[in-house]
Amino acid sequence: MPELRIVVCVKVVPKSEEIRVDYATKLLDRSNARSEINPPDMNALEIALGVKDRYGGRVDIISMGPPYFEPWLRVGLAMGCDHIYLLSDRAFGGADTLATTYTLARGIEKSGGVDLIICGEESADGATGQVPAGLAEWLNISQLTLLTEISLDLERRVATGRRSLKGGYEILEAPLPCLVSAKTAGNEPRFMDFKRKNWAYETERVTIWNAADLKADPDHIGLKGSPTTVSELASMPVRERKRKQVDGNFQSAVEELVSIIRGAL
Amino acid sequence: MPPSRYGVNEESKSIWVYLEQEEGILENVSLEMLSKGREMADLLKWKLVGLLLGSGVGPLALEAIARGADEVRVADHPLLAQFTIEGHGLVVFDAVMQGKPSIFLLGATLNGRDLAGRLAVRFRTGLNADCTNLHMDEKDGLLVSEVSGFGGGVVAMIEMHNHRPQMATVRPGVFEMREPDITRKGDIINIPVELKPEQIKTRILERVRSGVVDLTRVPVLVVGGRGVNGDFVILKKLADLLGGDVGATRPPVDAGHIERERQIGQTGVVSSPKVALCCGLSGAFHLLVGIEKADVVVSINTDPDAPIFEFSDYYIVGDVGQYLPALIQTLQSQREASHA
Numbered sequence: 001m002p003e004l005r006i007v008v009c010v011k012v013v014p015k016s017e018e019i020r021v022d023y024a025t026k027l028l029d030r031s032n033a034r035s036e037i038n039p040p041d042m043n044a045l046e047i048a049l050g051v052k053d054r055y056g057g058r059v060d061i062i063s064m065g066p067p068y069f070e071p072w073l074r075v076g077l078a079m080g081c082d083h084i085y086l087l088s089d090r091a092f093g094g095a096d097t098l099a100t101t102y103t104l105a106r107g108i109e110k111s112g113g114v115d116l117i118i119c120g121e122e123s124a125d126g127a128t129g130q131v132p133a134g135l136a137e138w139l140n141i142s143q144l145t146l147l148t149e150i151s152l153d154l155e156r157r158v159a160t161g162r163r164s165l166k167g168g169y170e171i172l173e174a175p176l177p178c179l180v181s182a183k184t185a186g187n188e189p190r191f192m193d194f195k196r197k198n199w200a201y202e203t204e205r206v207t208i209w210n211a212a213d214l215k216a217d218p219d220h221i222g223l224k225g226s227p228t229t230v231s232e233l234a235s236m237p238v239r240e241r242k243r244k245q246v247d248g249n250f251q252s253a254v255e256e257l258v259s260i261i262r263g264a265l
Numbered sequence: 266m267p268p269s270r271y272g273v274n275e276e277s278k279s280i281w282v283y284l285e286q287e288e289g290i291l292e293n294v295s296l297e298m299l300s301k302g303r304e305m306a307d308l309l310k311w312k313l314v315g316l317l318l319g320s321g322v323g324p325l326a327l328e329a330i331a332r333g334a335d336e337v338r339v340a341d342h343p344l345l346a347q348f349t350i351e352g353h354g355l356v357v358f359d360a361v362m363q364g365k366p367s368i369f370l371l372g373a374t375l376n377g378r379d380l381a382g383r384l385a386v387r388f389r390t391g392l393n394a395d396c397t398n399l400h401m402d403e404k405d406g407l408l409v410s411e412v413s414g415f416g417g418g419v420v421a422m423i424e425m426h427n428h429r430p431q432m433a434t435v436r437p438g439v440f441e442m443r444e445p446d447i448t449r450k451g452d453i454i455n456i457p458v459e460l461k462p463e464q465i466k467t468r469i470l471e472r473v474r475s476g477v478v479d480l481t482r483v484p485v486l487v488v489g490g491r492g493v494n495g496d497f498v499i500l501k502k503l504a505d506l507l508g509g510d511v512g513a514t515r516p517p518v519d520a521g522h523i524e525r526e527r528q529i530g531q532t533g534v535v536s537s538p539k540v541a542l543c544c545g546l547s548g549a550f551h552l553l554v555g556i557e558k559a560d561v562v563v564s565i566n567t568d569p570d571a572p573i574f575e576f577s578d579y580y581i582v583g584d585v586g587q588y589l590p591a592l593i594q595t596l597q598s599q600r601e602a603s604h605a
Contacts, residue, residue, distance in 0.1 A: 133382025
């Protein structure tokens with residue numbers, strides 16, 4: 001049996017707790033925010049590395065983004081991944097879901113045969129959660145989304161996963177190759193392996209591909225390959241509130257609060 | 266840019282709503298989309314069509330008409346009894362290619378997102394995910410979808426000019442649900458389904474559903490943040506006394522103090538309670554999205570500069586650890602007095 005190959009899709013995002021909100025303009029200031037691996041993708045990495053621990057094989061990272069992603073992606077190597085493929089080209093910029101999933105699909109195909117593709121549930125910045133399903137469609141493979149656990153039957157070539165539902169779960173089985181999305185916070189991502197750390201920051205197991213390398217159709221990528229357009233950006237409409245402080249002594253404040261709540265029901 | 270499977274010139278002037286059902290009950294978000302869809306269809310004098318898949322789901326078509334649909338297309342087949350991405354994907358794709366709607370809306374539920382994400386690529390069209398509002402541009406029939414960006418502080422209006430259908434997934438709880446009108450008339454069209462078992466690759470081995478938490482329409486929502494120090498028992502007690510339920514901001518959810526289904530805000534639930542009682546939370550934008558629709562916002566926080574006070578109708582600068590027990594005690598003694 002050939003070696004099991006897993007590809008994890010990873011994005012680098014600004015740390016959400018370091019993004020400041022300007023309450024006057026109600027706009028976001030990302031200028032002082034450091035980057036990190038998109039937190040839901042850490043859950044995807046953990047699922048992938050768990051599969052590798054159990055069944056052997058290799059775990060590669062694929063990412064679409066600017067060159068500055070590279071050092072952040074190396075955290076994944078230190079966690080136990082084997083190789084990074086960074087899809088980086090100015091022409092990939094401004095991509096919506098359709099163009100993003102097309103580009104990732106071309107990159108995964110070029111990187112070789114694959115048994116499992118694992119994505120985070122959504123990105124912390126875009127939060128559309130539509131990349132996993134779109135990617136499965138481009139690759140024409142099965143999908144199991146929002147999993148907290150996965151096991152493989154390599155004889156029958158199927159994956160079995162536990163999928164979170166609203167107020168419950170289901171156990172699903174789908175044939176390999178299969179695209180999996182990891183339920184956010186569905187597992188505890190491992191820390192970097194300090195024995196791998198130096199290697200991870202020095203190794204040349206990083207491949208950077210541009211649009212020409214992928215033989216990507218220029219009409220399918222970036223802004224040009226994106227059917228949707230942003231017509232307007234605005235600060236979130238915030239409803240005006242009364243902003244009345246309830247003060248006075250403790251007991252009267254409590255009673256006032258109760259009557260406010262009762263009055264609104 | 267590559268064209269979609271059908272273009273603007275071929276579109277039918279209609280808005281389609283994917284009617285998601287679970288064990289013979291239509292999901293609330295489907296009813297909410299029918300209400301909003303009715304409003305948009307009336308504005309443009311277009312047709313509102315529901316697309317219903319399942320096994321033995323016929324009676325739900327009548328409900329969809331009572332809730333605003335002009336027409337319901339029903340695909341009824343034993344292989345559609347449970348959601349599978351392959352079965353539902355094939356049937357929805359064929360139905361949409363047949364009807365060529367200008368607009369196709371799905372709920373941003375677990376299965377709705379899976380289906381929409383795959384189908385958008387299959388149609389080679391764009392998808393606006395997890396929309397918090399929809400508008401119609403009357404002049405050119407363009408759908409303008411409102412999505413909120415990083416943390417919910419910014420909203421983007423997104424439109425699509427040349428690709429069809431104009432697809433969007435709609436976040437549950439953002440639209441009102443209209444009351445059913447059983448005198449409404451509409452057409453029910455049965456769609457022939459030719460599914461073979463071997464086309465369905467996903468197998469459901471087991472399915473467990475227990476109590477579903479629905480915080481979108483509770484009368485009182487008691488939301489706890491970092492400041493409640495993981496004590497959600499006391500919040501629950503207060504919520505029970507008020508006939509409400511408990512929600513949380515992200516930190517206590519991440520810390521495992523409470524289920525993720527109860528997370529309020531950008532990546533969680535948008536709730537429309539009569540009262541939102543915010544306990545020990547600072548008021549980050551991604552949280553505010555979730556309580557924006559509350560009639561009255563009341564908050565308690567020890568920090569006099571807590572941003573949440575800017576977004577509250579009433580606030581107390583104080584410790585939830587002191588105020589919550591006192592509120593509970595007052596409500597209990599009032600209840601005893603009224604029973605006496």
